[in-house]
Amino acid sequence: MSSLPDAEDLLARLADRMRASVTPDTALVGIHTGGVWLAHRLHKALALSQPLGTIDVSFYRDDYGSRGLHQKVRPSNIPFEVVDADIVLVDDVLYTGRTIRAAMNELFDYGRPKSIRLAALIDRGGRQLPISAQFVGAEIAVARDEQIELRKNEKDQLSLAVSPVGAA
């Protein structure tokens, strides 16, 4: 990868693209960890009134049988009534779609939402499930042996980094 876009610019663009399609009652649910950072920022930028939800899909992942439980599991917190809610899931990188599948399954264990849409800062292609995002910051091609990752510094500024798969 030669030049990565600025994550803060992408976030602003993502918020612009969402603005016309959300109401104050739209509920955001960030997926740990990068999706939670983004959801906090979007929640503020879009002036939403529903409290923000966070979700850790570890208990719903489809690779538990081969990889076991993740080392770091955080509690999911859905502080609004899911039944009949309009929900936007927020994730940093949309890739295979498996995380989104897991997140949707978890949400349905809280109730039957009216709708679920998906916002992703980056869509890197490579889908393995019939899932697409309604709101995307940018489409970025990333080689299969590389991973793209959202980072946050101590001033809460977001940035992107590409590294070989398997590197910490």
Next chain:
Amino acid sequence: MTGYNPQLDANGKLQHLLTIEGLPREIVLHILDTAHSFLSVGEREIKKVPLLRGKAIFNLFFEASTRTRTTFEIAAKRLSADVINLNVGTSSQSKGETLLDTVANLSAMHADMFVVRHSQSGAAHLIARHVAPYIHVINAGDGRHAHPTQGLLDMFTIRHYKKEFTTLRVAIVGDVLHSRVARSQIHALTTLGVPEVRVIGPRTLLPSNVAELGVHVYHDMAAGLRDVDVVIMLRLQNERMNGALLPSAQEFFKYYGLTPEKLGNAKPDAIVMHPGPMNRGIEIESSVADGRQSVILPQVTFGIAVRMAVMSILAGNA
């Protein structure tokens, strides 16, 4: 202690939970952290996650215990596992089948996990040594030896109310001699860095070598409870006593039963714990058991989350 630990595989991953003794601190913390995430599952509309779908968990209880068996059963069901309860004392064992034959037969029924309660110390270890490598064993109490999930849920409870372990003074009160719970608690508290663990009880109910576990020994409640943050009462194990150890239950209550007056020696915000089942009026007065400092019922709720964490970590370490 370093070297061979039958609970861990070659990569240091947890394969069985047999005892807290020798368990690395990171694994204890991973279990507690994971349990924290499972706690919110119990508050949802649908209290189930799909992690252990298709797994068969056998509750093998060679010794009766309603509460422990029930919480293991609920934990397994909330993980979507299939649960089979066997009160073995009443079936094949009474027909003369050996422990390992029972386990071999159940393994042939495609068991993935055994939860074992047995009156003999070491029973779970024995099973763990003989099962196929993909089968996991959880010790749900063996003789006077260990009851690791109880010890872990007690640590979860302490962390929930006190946040930090490294500043605490914890007192364990009563029949330590017969208590596998006390042994597991002492190992867990030490592993998590609690600087001062006290045991309080009559000489006849404290193991003679208990100080070797790194605890401070008291025979007087007022002195032992002074300024503690956590009071853990143990059940007086009537069924394990032959009568020579105690003059009477009334006598025990007089000196070691937890009353509001004795609890007054502890810090004002001290919590009171008990692994259950309680003998009201013998080791604890009802006004304390039901009082504002009691966290005895939350312990039960937390126990489900902790057992979910242990089962899901074990089953994931294929």
